[in-house]
Amino acid sequence: MKNTRRTFTIGFKILAASMSIHCGRVSDVAKELNISKNTLQHWKRLYQDGRFNIKKTSAEVSHINELVKLRKRIKELEIERDILKKAQNIFSRIDG
Structure with missing residues (x-):
């Protein structure tokens, strides 16, 4: 045994x-x-x-790394969105 x-x-x-x-x-x-x-x-x-x-297992580490990348990408997209909103406001004032 x-x-x-x-x-x-x-x-x-x-x-x-x-x-x-x-x-x-x-x-x-x-x-x-x-x-x-x-x-x-x-x-x-x-x-x-x-x-x-x-x-931490390798799966947990990869999930953490992916989470960090996604959060970074979200911040980039939020900055881009804010820039587009400002541009839209500027062009609406010029046209209006």
């Missing part, structure tokens, strides 16, 4: 670490969550040091 390594989300790790700080002993919380005491102590140390990093 293969041993499969369990993976936990950042949210779960933060929740477990905060539970161990606020709700009792590390061993009790680890037993309740069915994780090892050493793992929970490590998470608790990371949590207290503020070193939990949320890693």
Whole structure:
């Protein structure tokens, strides 16, 4: 039988670490969550040091980059629109 390594989300790790700080002993919380005491102590140390990093996937990074490009494009289009409005006002005064 293969041993499969369990993976936990950042949210779960933060929740477990905060539970161990606020709700009792590390061993009790680890037993309740069915994780090892050493793992929970490590998470608790990371949590207290503020070193939990949320890693962004390549898809998230590409979405962020696209969002930045789109926002830049929106600003450019708004500037162009404002210029056209001003030109329209100028030409309407000349014709009228």
